[in-house]
Amino acid sequence: QVQLQQWGAGLLKPSETLSLTCDVYGRAFNDYYWSWIRQPPGKGLEWIGEITDSESSNYNPSLKSRVTISVDTAKNQFSLKLTSVTAADTAVYYCAASPRLAFEGPWSYRLAYWGQGTLVTVSS
Amino acid sequence: EVVMTQSPATLSVSPGERATLSCRASQSVSSNLAWYQQKPGQAPRLLIYGASTRATGIPATFSGSGSGTEFTLTITSLQSEDFAVYYCQQYDNWPRTFGQGTKVEIK
Numbered sequence: 512q513v514q515l516q517q518w519g520a521g522l523l524k525p526s527e528t529l530s531l532t533c534d535v536y537g538r539a540f541n542d543y544y545w546s547w548i549r550q551p552p553g554k555g556l557e558w559i560g561e562i563t564d565s566e567s568s569n570y571n572p573s574l575k576s577r578v579t580i581s582v583d584t585a586k587n588q589f590s591l592k593l594t595s596v597t598a599a600d601t602a603v604y605y606c607a608a609s610p611r612l613a614f615e616g617p618w619s620y621r622l623a624y625w626g627q628g629t630l631v632t633v634s635s
Numbered sequence: 636e637v638v639m640t641q642s643p644a645t646l647s648v649s650p651g652e653r654a655t656l657s658c659r660a661s662q663s664v665s666s667n668l669a670w671y672q673q674k675p676g677q678a679p680r681l682l683i684y685g686a687s688t689r690a691t692g693i694p695a696t697f698s699g700s701g702s703g704t705e706f707t708l709t710i711t712s713l714q715s716e717d718f719a720v721y722y723c724q725q726y727d728n729w730p731r732t733f734g735q736g737t738k739v740e741i742k
Contacts, residue, residue, distance in 0.1 A: 548679075556671075556679065556722055556733040571730040572636070605678055618667045620726040621684035623691075628678050 513537050517606045517626035523633045529593040533606030533626050538587070542611040544620060545582055545589040549602040550628075557602075562589060563611065596633045603628045637661055637725050641734035647742040648713050656737045658706040658723035666702045667727035673736075674719045682721075683708065713739070 519531035533545070546561040560570035562580045570578050574593070582589040593600060606626040612619045638661040648654045658668065666686040671679035681690040683699035686706060696711045710717055718741055723734040 555735045556673075556724075558724075558731045558733060561731075569729045573730075607678075618665075618726065620667070620731075621669050621681055621690065622671070622679070622724075623681045625678035625680075 513539065513543075513608055513624040515606050515608060515624055515626040517604075517629055519629055519631075521629060521631055523596050523631065524635055525597050525633060526595055527633075529596050529600065529604075529631055530590070531604055531606070531629055531631075532588055532590045535587040535589070535608070540610045540612065542613075544609040544611055545580070546607045546609065546622060547580060547591045548605045548607055548622075549600075550605070551602045559591065559593075559604075596631075598633050601631065601633050603630050605629075636730060637664060637728050637732050639723055639725055639732050639734035641721075641723060641737045643737060644735070645738045645740060647740050649742045650715060651712050652742075654710040654713055654717075654739050656708040656710075656721055656739070658701075658708070658734050660704045660706075660725055662728075663703045664725040664727035667725060668699075668701070668706050669724045669726065670697075670699055670708045671722045671724065672717075672719045673722065679722065710739070715741075 514536040517533040544561045547559040562568040577594045579592045605628050607622040608624040609620045640659045642657045668686045670683040673679040687699045698709045700707050720736045720738045722736050
């Protein structure tokens with residue numbers, strides 16, 4: 512059973528860089544999509560991006576110019592960096608994981624594991 | 636980008652009754668669709684993937700159906716713990732996109 516424990520700064524000023532890390536415990540499969548999702552207060556979920564253990568990444572085009580997701584398999588963690596934040600980036604940020612099972616084919620995906628969420632507030 | 640549209644925005648249901656939630660994709664996503672449940676202050680919880688496969692530990696009162704552009708999540712005999720917000724997500728294309736959510740509230 513995978514458990515995700517996320518951490519990082521919760522209060523930023525405009526133009527600063529958001530940095531969050533997700534520690535992974537109990538991984539059971541060889542490969543995963545390591546993902547970040549955010550949720551502005553009172554609103555719905557927005558997919559930010561993902562990375563696999565082989566470091567293949569995909570990002571939401573709306574954030575792509577400012578986002579970097581990285582993985583460190585030796586440390587069992589993955590991270591999110593979002594540059595030049597504004598008030599519009601205020602949200603609860605979640606890390607999440609999907610096992611990537613070869614026998615299921617190219618669309619093996621489901622966000623079965625989630626971190627506890629981190630509220631990131633951007634304010635001057 | 637595939638736009639996911641959920642309806643209704645809010646569904647008022649009495650305990651013990653059935654709830655039917657809809658999710659429509661702006662283009663075909665085959666069966667590459669998941670459903671999540673979110674309660675206030677909590678992370679989302681996976682319910683269904685592959686449009687109709689229940690995730691581990693999800694009771695049979697939850698069922699998913701559909702393919703292509705039209706999907707349905709059905710909750711039979713609603714219990715108090717089922718009142719929450721439900722999101723669909725397509726993973727057929729990048730970016731992976733969520734619907735805006737359906738809130739199931741007590742009537």
